[in-house]
Amino acid sequence: MTQASTAHAEFDRRTRPYRRELLAHCYRMLGSPEDAEDLVQETYLRAWRAFEGFEGRSSIRTWLYQIATNACLSALRHHSRRVLPSGLGAPTADPSGPVAVDLEVQWLGPLPDALVTDESDDPASVVAARDSLRLALIACLQQLSGKQRAVLLLRDILDFSAAEVAEVLDTTTAAVKSSLQRARARLDQLGAVDANSPTEPEQRALLDAYMSAFQNADAAAIERLLHRDAILEMPPATTWFAGKRTCVGYLATQVLGTPGDWLMLPTTANGQPAAVAYRRETGGGYRAFGLAVLTTTDRAIARIAVFGGANLVTACGFPAAM
Template identity: 45%
Template sequence: MTAAQSLDEDFLALADPYRRELLAHCYRMMGSLHDAEDQMQETFIRAWRGYAGYKQQSSLRTWLYRIATNTCLTALQSRSMRPLPSGLGAPDSDPTAELVQRHEVPWLEPIPNTAYDDDASDPATIVTSRESVRLAFIAALQHLPPRQRAVLVLRDVLQWKASEVAAAIDSTTPAVNSLLQRARAQLELAMPTTDTLVEPESPEEKALLERYVTAFENYDVEAIVEIFTKEAVWEMPPFDGWYLGGENIGRLISNNCPAQRAGDMRLLPSWANGQPAFGLYMRGEDGVHRPFQLHVLDVTAGGVAHVVCFFDLGLFEKFGLPQTPPT
């Protein structure tokens, strides 16, 4: 084995354990799993090329995060923010109005827990990680300029010192503190205020999710309405509308859902962004259920407070969901 081959193997062995957390970091910065995967790959390429000159003045983990942060900052120079419909600045929509698709908008994307959690089935792991990858938090980050976004993630999520952040983004400690102050103020404006989420896998959550599945699979609009809180939000990119309150959500579903009777919809459980999620399958004219939407839920003690329905059918494969539900 040559010295170069030995160096390559040494780098891969040391860096690979950080792959999942670096993906989560890139996702917070980019708001897209696809973009995050691209930037993580670029991070590893840059790190591999520079590993021979790595002087161990910081830990390998810190060094990789520096590279990942700057890789994302470079990529964000040519990209627009990734919003949810409720972040476009328009008021809530009339549930009886025509739906409008905006495919030109680079919408926020969900991330499966399995992409960034070493043990995504462990509720304790989900509790620890979910706040920093929740859809509401990622959506709020999109309203920050890239450098503010980087500073807030490094300081408040990763708990880096201001001096470490300054070194990572080639800035000064006073400048980092100023960026952080502005980022926190903007984040407070962008983050919706909701009731406290119930604990993952708790009896309360399980009971509410069972009601959610039953209501949709029975196509019981009245039961669906009762599941939501009074201030619940429903949104479904690439459609640009968003809907406030259980009654309006019920009207929207009544007016637009292609289901006609019980059994037309099937739901399979998953996890996205540390939150419960469901792949929803719609029965076609041939009687076969096929992917239709991916629902990501905020579940509170008072009911479901937020649902984002993603119509990107490619998400089913990314989330390990089958193309047809089991019979």
């Protein structure tokens, strides 16, 4: 084995274990799984180029997070914040009207859990990671400046010390503490903390009932499942709906069709119950449509965020056609 291949093997051995958590970190920073994957690739390329000079004054993990975080901050200087439709304006009152689409908006995208968790992961770590990837939290993080985002994530999610964060961001501990205080206050103001998280069995029961109702084109069953203040949004559509009757009105008149038009399978994304959706083709069979991510209480579905794209279905580990 050559010296170069030995060095590459050593680099891979030491850095590979952090790839999934770095992807989650970059996603929290950027709100886009595609951008996050690009930045992780860039992080590993930068790290490999600098690996020979790595002196070990910090852990390899801290070093990788320093590279990744600063790469994300550089990227954020050239992009506007990612948003969901509900963050742009008022809901639409007419469920039977046309749906407006805007492909120029920087939309927040979902992150399939399969990309950042593994069956061998510690269960407590998986739960913590899922809580920190909730769609509502990611959307709120977009309201912070890049530096505040980085400080809050490194301190409160990754449990870095203030001194470690200061080293990562090349600043002072006093500046870190000040940024963290402002970031926490802003998230509290935005209502990012969910104090009443339902249990996994409760979430799964609601997901199963939702999939069954959708596949059976049963609008009445969906209405029974929705919270009275439920929200339905479907980026890249700027049109979104609020209130169970309006949401169901849209689904019944423009989406559900007839029984068997849709096929759904359970998964998880952003640490939340989700369903990959397939639409029946004219000649038979089903073609991947996208991913629906549910936000639930213990008894009802509070929000449905639908993201189109066969790539989301395959990223969750399902085929593009059935």
